[in-house]
Amino acid sequence: MSTNVSVDHGPARRLRRPAIGRWTRGFRAFYASLLIGTVLASLLPAVLLQPNSRVFLLKLVAAALLASLPGLLYLEFIRFKGQTLYDEYVINLFRLGIDQDCNLPAPPSHTSYYLRWKKDHERLETNSTDNLYRKKFEAVYGQQAVSTRGLFADPDSRPERSEGFFPVLLATVLLCVGWAMVVQPELYRNIDLLGGLPFSGRPKLPIEALEYGFIGAYWFILQDVIRRYFRDDLKTAAYVSASARIILVVIVVTMVSLASTSASTQLNVLAFFIGIFPQIGVQILKAGVNKAFMGVVPSLDCKYPLSDLDGLTIWDQARLFEEGIEDLHGLVTANLVDVILGTRIPVDRLVDWLDQALLYLHVPAESGGRKPREALRALGIRTATDLERAWTTTDTDAAAVQQQLTEAIAGAAGGVGVVQMLLASLGSTSSFLHVRRFKHHDWLTGQAPARAA
Numbered sequence: 001m002s003t004n005v006s007v008d009h010g011p012a013r014r015l016r017r018p019a020i021g022r023w024t025r026g027f028r029a030f031y032a033s034l035l036i037g038t039v040l041a042s043l044l045p046a047v048l049l050q051p052n053s054r055v056f057l058l059k060l061v062a063a064a065l066l067a068s069l070p071g072l073l074y075l076e077f078i079r080f081k082g083q084t085l086y087d088e089y090v091i092n093l094f095r096l097g098i099d100q101d102c103n104l105p106a107p108p109s110h111t112s113y114y115l116r117w118k119k120d121h122e123r124l125e126t127n128s129t130d131n132l133y134r135k136k137f138e139a140v141y142g143q144q145a146v147s148t149r150g151l152f153a154d155p156d157s158r159p160e161r162s163e164g165f166f167p168v169l170l171a172t173v174l175l176c177v178g179w180a181m182v183v184q185p186e187l188y189r190n191i192d193l194l195g196g197l198p199f200s201g202r203p204k205l206p207i208e209a210l211e212y213g214f215i216g217a218y219w220f221i222l223q224d225v226i227r228r229y230f231r232d233d234l235k236t237a238a239y240v241s242a243s244a245r246i247i248l249v250v251i252v253v254t255m256v257s258l259a260s261t262s263a264s265t266q267l268n269v270l271a272f273f274i275g276i277f278p279q280i281g282v283q284i285l286k287a288g289v290n291k292a293f294m295g296v297v298p299s300l301d302c303k304y305p306l307s308d309l310d311g312l313t314i315w316d317q318a319r320l321f322e323e324g325i326e327d328l329h330g331l332v333t334a335n336l337v338d339v340i341l342g343t344r345i346p347v348d349r350l351v352d353w354l355d356q357a358l359l360y361l362h363v364p365a366e367s368g369g370r371k372p373r374e375a376l377r378a379l380g381i382r383t384a385t386d387l388e389r390a391w392t393t394t395d396t397d398a399a400a401v402q403q404q405l406t407e408a409i410a411g412a413a414g415g416v417g418v419v420q421m422l423l424a425s426l427g428s429t430s431s432f433l434h435v436r437r438f439k440h441h442d443w444l445t446g447q448a449p450a451r452a453a
Contacts, residue, residue, distance in 0.1 A: 052186075059185045066218070067175040070225045070242065071168050077234040085232055086147045089137055089340065092347045097437035098133075098337060105134045108147070133337060140235065140341050164236065171239035174246045175221075178214040181207070206257035208264065209271040213253040216275020217245050220318075227315055233344030241322055249274060252281035259288050277314075304328035308360060309353050310382065319343050328357040332431050351438050355383035358432050362422055363409060375408035384426050385439055391423060 045057050087108050094104060094113045102120035107113040138146060221242045228234040253271045260267055274281040304327045306317050323342045325331050332354065340347060362384070363372050381387050390401055402416070410418040426432045 056186050056188075059183045063176065063179040063183045063185070067172060067179050070175065070221060070239070071172045073225055073229050074168050074234055074236075074239070077229055085141060086137060086145055090133075092340060093133060093337070095347070095438050096336065096351075096434045098434065103132075105131045105137075136337060136341055167236040167239040167243070171221075171242045171246075174243055175218065178218065178246060182211045182214060205254060206267070206271075209253050209257050209267050210250060212268040213249045213271035213275040214246065216272040217249045218275070220276045221245065224315055224318065228344075231344050233319075237322060237342075241318075245275075245278065248278050249281075252278055252285070256281045256284055259285060302327040304357075304360060306331065309356050311349065312353060316345065319345070328360055331357050332361060332429070336431065336434055347438070351435050352383065354431055355385050355435050355439075358384035358426060358429065358435070359387060362426060368411060370411050372409050372411075376405075379404060379408060381405070381408075384432060385436060388423055388426065388436075391419065 042061075046054060049057065090105050090107050091111060091113065093099070094101070094107060094117075098104070100120065101113070101117045102124055104117065106121075107117055134146065225234060225238060225242075228238055253274055256270065256274065257267060260270070262270070270280075270284075306312055306320060306325070306327060308328065320326075320331065320339075320343065323334070323339060325334050325339070336354075339345075339350065343350075359376075359382070360373065363376065365371060365373050376382075376387065379390075381390060387405070391405060393401055395401070402419075406415045406419055409415065409422065
């Protein structure tokens with residue numbers, strides 16, 4: 001019987017392979033034709049049309065292409081968003097020690113965590129397939145991105161998507177309006193919607209400054225979308241942020257133009273940088289208001305800004321702002337699972353920022369005319385785990401190391417208790433426990449660190 005089955009299936013397999021090959025060749029021919037057609041469509045107008053028609057067509061194509069490029073990147077992204085994101089997410093939960101193993105989702109079976117999870121999960125004695133951490137992932141990426149979906153879902157059910165397309169459409173419309181204002185295509189038909197009514201000219205807007213402000217905002221949006229595309233972080237929230245940035249830049253540039261006395265050229269350059277950094281315009285307005293109203297407006301400066309962290313760029317700072325993290329305290333107290341899911345920042349980098357932030361929050365920048373942070377940096381201490389590791393060293397020169405650390409932090413040899421209280425305070429912070437667990441490298445040694453009582 002087994003021989004008959006193999007004979008029956010053999011021809012079917014031999015018939016399917018040429019069909020797949022024809023489909024592959026068909027797609028290649030389609031994309032090649034599309035590429036050649038695009039090149040011809042770009043070159044033929046330059047040969048067939050008059051100069052004024054070329055400029056008109058060039059403006060239309062430029063406005064349409066530039067406005068649709070961010071949206072096209074999103075459509076391309078959702079086609080290839082793979083299930084490896086889920087496996088990486090689950091493994092990082094185990095590495096960080098976010099919860100007990102039995103409460104975490106099932107890790108990939110080929111990892112060293114699977115047997116440990118299976119042993120602990122069987123002790124729950126429950127038939128429920130729900131899991132909080134998996135639900136968090138599905139809320140961001142949808143059910144189709146869960147690689148272990150076959151373990152808990154009906155194979156005949158259709159997976160649900162988590163995001164709508166409306167934010168992408170809204171951002172594309174705003175980009176179209178902005179580029180139409182910048183490019184200003186020539187009039188093609190003399191159509192008058194007002195029917196001869198006089199144009200009031202209100203509100204009086206700084207049109208030229210707004211154009212440069214929009215160009216600056218578009219520069220930031222395009223850079224941000226491209227970075228998220230390669231980081232597997234291009235979600236519709238990026239387009240909500242893009243729409244909000246465009247609207248905010250219009251408002252801020254308009255207000256700055258009312259308060260500015262500089263030449264139009266300087267205002268245009270300032271508007272461009274406001275498009276990239278809207279906080280510049282807000283600070284300019286605040287400075288002008290403080291002079292008139294004697295400091296009535298509250299300060300917008302942070303005591304512990306994110307910019308103090310090593311390796312954090314303006315793109316990362318803007319990404320953390322979207323998640324509600326505006327300073328170092330917000331980073332340390334944030335839900336680490338949500339930050340990993342929401343930002344797609346590499347976990348190694350995120351843990352390093354957390355490690356730095358913990359040290360900055362516990363060690364002041366200045367104290368009694370001294371600068372403890374700079375003193376620690378001179379000793380090679382840049383993170384909280386670096387400080388703990390150096391203080392608990394068992395080398396022969398451990399006493400000398402502790403003395404140098406004490407002098408750097410407390411400024412006196414008798415400040416050992418200050419350092420010990422600082423380390424005790426760090427040890428009681430949940431984020432520090434996760435950082436310590438991650439840096440133990442238990443996924444490389446195959447051995448879990450001792451669990452804290």
